[in-house]
Amino acid sequence: MALAVGIRGLTRSLLRPWVRVPGPARGRTEPAAGGGDGVRCFGSPRVLVEPDPAAGFAVMKMRNPPVNSLSLEFLTELLISLEKLESDKAFHAIILTSDCPGIFSAGLDLMEMCGRDPTHYAEYWKAVQELWLRFYLSHLVVISAINGVNAAGGCLLALSCDYRVLADNPKYAMGLNETLLGIIAPFWFKDTLVNTVGHRTAERALQLGLLFPPAEALQVGMVDKVVPEDQVLSAARSELAQWLAIPGHARQLTKSLMRKPTADRLLKERDADIQNFVRFISRDAIQKALRVYLEKLKQKKT
């Protein structure tokens, strides 16, 4: 089975070069994230980046409507945005948020895991791994401003950040709910959750597929702050000041010290993890469970 389609190869095949703010904001000079004037937003079709180089950070907005599901193209665009900001010395931090009202992310795109062939599953999983590794180990400070419901793979993305601010809306639950779909959170999803909330809370949350509303998410330590909905971004910006005040090399080395052992577990077994995923997701029973879940999502509308 052909496992290896590097993310850079993916990038070349899937993406147009950087484009200036597609969609409604095309061609406009928007206020920068921190309020600076004259700094152009940039991005790709599904990721809008509002840079504020003077303040040293950018706001990265996910906009893959309707639910910011993490499709292969979307994962690739997120990675390219991250790479671009990481390679520019003007940026020390990112605030990750959503441009889709009421939704941070519905997690991995079920259509990428349903009815496709093993080569596709392998390519997709490699991109999911890459996204986690790059966000988890980024030398930038990454703060998530969670302004909507946030399931499974979307929750993993937020857990990979250094700090999480969640909007205080009881509809905005967040967690690793894989078991509700009849699937299993991989070990590195589990490790990331354990590192955030501790073993006992993670054990219960993972088995029951719990999605925590804001007050509970705060109580178990899944998020660091809950604020009124209209203050999520400003709270993330305020928090950033504390992180940016620390000497960068000391903070980065400390982050690496804390996170590298967890990332190394996946790095050591990356291909085996892809093969496990492909075998698991290709099973008839798993495919059936995913189809039933998708059907339920559609039915709830009728």
Ligand SMILES: CCCCCCCC/C=C\C=C\CC(=O)SCCNC(=O)CCNC(=O)[C@H](O)C(C)(C)COP(=O)(O)OP(=O)(O)OC[C@H]1O[C@@H](n2cnc3c(N)ncnc32)[C@H](O)[C@@H]1OP(=O)(O)O
């Ligand atoms: C041996 C060991 C091996 C280990 C193997 C490990 C295997 C691990 C495998 C997979 C791991 C997966 C992790 C995941 O992330 S799975 C995804 C989990 N996500 C969810 O459960 C969330 C599902 N979505 C929702 O609950 C809702 O959509 C919600 C986000 C709450 C938004 O609700 P609402 O605003 O009412 O919108 P709709 O439900 O109507 O959705 C709009 C359309 O979007 C489609 N949709 C929703 N979620 C997804 C998704 N994750 N992927 C793809 N498509 C999605 C939905 O069907 C609607 O489509 P349509 O308009 O065509 O009806």
